[in-house]
Amino acid sequence: MSGKEPAMAASFRPRILAMQFLAAIAFVSVIMRSGASDPPLTLDYYASSCPSVFEIIREEMQSEVLSDPHNAALVLRLHFHDCFVQGCDGSVLLDDTATLKGEKTASPNINSLRGFDIIDRIKSKVESNCPRIVSCADILTVAARDAVILVGGPYWDVPVGRKDSRSASYELANTNIPTPNQGLISIISKFLYLGLSVTDTVALSGAHTIGVARCENFRARIYGDYELTSGRSPLSEVHLSKLKSTCPAAGGGDNNISPLDYETPNTFDNSYYHLLLNGEGLLNSDQELYSSVLAIQTKKLVEQYAFDTAAFFQQFSISIVKMGNLTNPDSFVDGEVRKNCRFINA
Numbered sequence: 037m038s039g040k041e042p043a044m045a046a047s048f049r050p051r052i053l054a055m056q057f058l059a060a061i062a063f064v065s066v067i068m069r070s071g072a073s074d075p076p077l078t079l080d081y082y083a084s085s086c087p088s089v090f091e092i093i094r095e096e097m098q099s100e101v102l103s104d105p106h107n108a109a110l111v112l113r114l115h116f117h118d119c120f121v122q123g124c125d126g127s128v129l130l131d132d133t134a135t136l137k138g139e140k141t142a143s144p145n146i147n148s149l150r151g152f153d154i155i156d157r158i159k160s161k162v163e164s165n166c167p168r169i170v171s172c173a174d175i176l177t178v179a180a181r182d183a184v185i186l187v188g189g190p191y192w193d194v195p196v197g198r199k200d201s202r203s204a205s206y207e208l209a210n211t212n213i214p215t216p217n218q219g220l221i222s223i224i225s226k227f228l229y230l231g232l233s234v235t236d237t238v239a240l241s242g243a244h245t246i247g248v249a250r251c252e253n254f255r256a257r258i259y260g261d262y263e264l265t266s267g268r269s270p271l272s273e274v275h276l277s278k279l280k281s282t283c284p285a286a287g288g289g290d291n292n293i294s295p296l297d298y299e300t301p302n303t304f305d306n307s308y309y310h311l312l313l314n315g316e317g318l319l320n321s322d323q324e325l326y327s328s329v330l331a332i333q334t335k336k337l338v339e340q341y342a343f344d345t346a347a348f349f350q351q352f353s354i355s356i357v358k359m360g361n362l363t364n365p366d367s368f369v370d371g372e373v374r375k376n377c378r379f380i381n382a
């Protein structure tokens with residue numbers, strides 16, 4: 037045995053362990069989801085009951101994004117936070133009432149998730165054309181697609197026919213939604229648990245090509261390994277000092293914001309992946325996709341999407357349809373079309 041072999045074995049050990057761990061999670065996830073039947077969603081679900089629905093949503097989103105391009109990010113994130121809790125059933129849109137605890141105050145959402153008023157405005161337009169026909173869950177899913185197109189991203193067909201839930205889950209919102217300071221394996225596990233793959237995780241994270249984060253979510257990153265991952269290049273150092281002045285190490289500023297993709301914050305493109313190659317991802321969870329010692333498959337995907345916009349757009353479209361097809365089986369039994377997206381029907 038040469039003197040090199042034990043050292044190599046040691047460096048491969050974490051990778052092998054990680055692969056075994058991921059394989060185990062994937063297996064559990066397949067078992068967990070194998071009982072679920074395909075969601076009864078179709079492209080022409082509203083063809084006769086509300087033929088103008090896609091047009092109404094597009095026009096409304098157009099004026100929302102025209103008035104503020106950041107609105108595209110708000111709606112896209114709402115869709116993600118809806119689908120990761122009980123499936124895409126509009127549960128995230130429900131307000132707290134005396135009898136229902138909603139998801140809005142769960143830790144990933146509180147003081148952070150916005151855009152509910154945008155969905156209210158679209159809903160009221162849709163209701164005045166087709167009363168009690170189109171679910172809030174469908175409106176949100178279609179609006180998220182339109183949001184992406186309006187800021188330069190790809191088009192995909194949206195299967196529809198979702199029902200709105202009559203419940204929400206504060207607990208699942210706290211456990212299912214990934215948080216920025218979790219490690220790569222925990223984040224991937226949360227996607228696998230819902231039947232989404234490692235590829236889906238990397239492609240859907242590309243949504244961070246638009247929108248902003250608050251200081252409390254990137255403080256650990258900029259006072260942590262940012263300099264290490266970005267290699268202290270002069271440009272990165274300039275950017276890092278701006279981030280630090282926005283987000284002091286201590287003493288407040290928790291809600292100060294910075295773009296997730298500072299190159300093109302309002303354009304849906306692949307520059308998020310360029311940032312990761314430069315080691316400049318804003319959230320720990322972003323940079324981990326490229327820089328973690330466990331980033332084997334994810335690193336290759338980041339490189340692929342950084343060099344090939346078409347590949348990113350194609351995979352993002354596939355992955356977001358898959359995410360949008362996460363349904364709440366209960367909502368097909370006792371779900372409804374809410375009159376007001378914030379409250380279950382009386």
Ligand code: HEM
Pocket residue numbers: 106108109110112113116147148149150214215216217223237240241243244246247248249250251253319321
């Ligand atoms: C991979 C795991 C993910 C983590 C850990 C994560 C975490 C976060 C955090 C912490 C923020 C900033 C929130 C704030 O500071 O108030 C954020 C913003 C955002 N996220 Fe994610 N996210 C993830 C995946 C996704 C996915 C899959 C999508 C959509 C498909 C998405 C869409 C967005 C958007 C558009 C914003 C900007 C929102 C705004 O400007 O207000 N994220 N995310």
